[in-house]
Amino acid sequence: MSPIHRDPPGLTSCPRDILYSIFELLSPTEFYALCLVHTNFRVVAAKFLYQNIQMTWERESHPYPPPVTKLLRTLVARPHLATHIRNFQLTGKPSDCASLRTTIPLVPISPTELSESISFIQKSGAPYSDLWIQELQRGGLDAVVALLLAQMPNLQCLRLESAFTQRSEIIGMVLRSAIFKPVNYGLPDFRHLQHVTYLLKTGRDYARDHAVKNTADLLPFFYLSHVKSLSLAVDSPLAITWPKPKVPIPSSLTSLILYTVRENYLRDLLSITPHSKLLQWKVWYDSGLLDAVNSPIVDLDRIGDAVSRLKDTLSDLKILAEVYLGGHGDIHLPAIKTEGSLSAMVVMDNLKTLQVPWAFLVGFALDTAKRLQDVLPKYLEHLTITWDLCLQNEENEEPDWPQFEWADHHILDVLKSWLEDRKTFTPNLQRVTLGLVRWETDEYDWEPPMRQRLADLGVHAGIVFDIIFTDEMVLTDEM
Structure with missing residues (x-):
């Protein structure tokens, strides 16, 4: 009797764990095609096909x-x-x-x-x-x-x-x-x-x-x-x-990114997240939105108190700020004020990376007597200073509200005062980044001579200074 011819075992007869190992290397298009080929393939390929679903x-x-x-x-x-x-x-x-x-x-x-x-x-x-x-x-x-x-x-x-x-x-x-x-x-x-x-x-x-x-x-x-x-x-x-x-x-x-919520309730949310290592938060004000929470006055004391609640765990803090045009045909950016200080942050010994608007550190009004060491944590390693809010009330539409009065040479004086005794105030500091948004920055600010002075200050202080021009400074997930 002649032997019965049998085809060698094929892919369809492989155990599912083998198929899983093979299929995980394929693309979603190939997963879909496999679902149409064979029942055994469909069972395995469907798992990969439906594992990640994204629609835009x-x-x-x-x-x-x-x-x-x-x-x-x-x-x-x-x-x-x-x-x-x-x-x-x-x-x-x-x-x-x-x-x-x-x-x-x-x-x-x-x-x-x-x-x-x-x-x-x-x-x-x-x-x-x-x-x-x-x-x-x-x-x-x-x-x-x-x-x-x-x-x-x-x-x-x-x-x-x-x-x-x-x-x-x-x-x-x-x-x-x-x-x-x-x-x-x-x-x-x-x-x-x-x-x-x-x-x-x-x-x-x-x-x-x-x-x-x-x-x-x-x-x-x-x-x-x-x-x-x-x-x-x-x-x-x-x-x-x-x-x-x-x-x-x-x-x-351990990671918390917050939008739209104002500082009034920041402490409420941070008090129940005591293990956070990363916090990103945006202060915003919309002049056309009339409600009891949307206030043009930013309470820095509340912000400092809220974030200092995480002093034992927080290592990365990013604060941004923005004002939006109102809904009544406004063509000028509205104005806001700040009250208080971020001085409560100085106790945050675990904070290594910080991004914050210059106006929140020293205010809108020019005052070169302001000291960064009064608001910055001692063991900071990387500081990013942004120009958020620098255009607010630019046309002085609201005479009783502040304008951003700081020029590059004034800022350099404050930075120099802070870094003269860097080893006392920020012994671990390695880098300072100035994050400038192109459309918000005066074309005469931070020209080559001023950049050289900034670089020289960094060499003298033993740190690196960066100036980064971006289209906008955004949160990680911002739309």
Whole structure:
């Protein structure tokens, strides 16, 4: 009898752990192709295909949203695919087009696509189910994003940018139900979530109702058991009310980036994040936004007191500041004032890297008697000084409000006074960077002779001086 011919074992018969080792080297396009080739391949390739999901919506050039509803339909119909998702990002900016920026676009969902999603919401039994369904039927993006998140039990990294965050009420409801679980509504508890970014539009967002704050919707993120980094645009309310009687103390949270929240509530947030090593925060004022929190007076005492709460852990601090044009046809930048001092920062012996506006260190008015050693931590290694706010009230539209009076030679005198006894005041200092924004800097400032004087001062003091011109000084995650 002639021997039976058998084909040698092929890739389809390989154990899954071998396939995982092979497939992890491929691209998303190849993962998709493998899903169509063979059942064995599909099971393995789907894990990689759905592990990282990112959709970008730049509404300026694309008025219609990315296929979030198609993803939603897939996950609701095949929930096992959602268990593979580890990194979920919805990125992009709202439109600045005058005809589009005053409305929040809807996401059309056909009745056929809605049925399974509505069934999922109804089965949860959440007390806000009717509102959630109503918003979903209307095409509210907030309801769609909330339903997507509700499918992801193993999520580790979440990033939501301003094109998707103009409303957050339903998202907040889902987060509170999922994380606190007074009743089990069949929602994931997000126990694996470690990195969260939730951004709003920089400057005025004419489509958002600014009377409706997002604070309560985002505070649940601070209760995540394994969160390591939070980058949040948190609206400043009249008061911060924590969603549970016991305030959170996230022990693993070491990186915190905050936008929109004013200094009034900075201490409240930093007091519950005592393990933070990195803090980035932007002070902002919008002259066209009239509420009790949006004040043109920046309280430096509060800022210093708040950040000094982290004196035992904080090693990297970045403070930025910006004023926005009002909403009434203003053409001149509005004015702000500062009160108090950042002197509370001198106790921060662990702070190694600091970025701060010059106006926050020594004020807007020219006063060469001001001493940097009175506000800077002793063991600082790298200081970046920015020209934030240097153009505010430039045309002196508000005679009773300050202008930025400092020129390069005045600044050099203050730096020289500080560094004359560097080993006493900042013995570990290695570098000072002047971060200048091109459009904010006088064309005659820091010309070659002044740069040489700055370099000579650095040589004499035993440190390096840098002057960096950028288009803008931004936070790590800023939109």
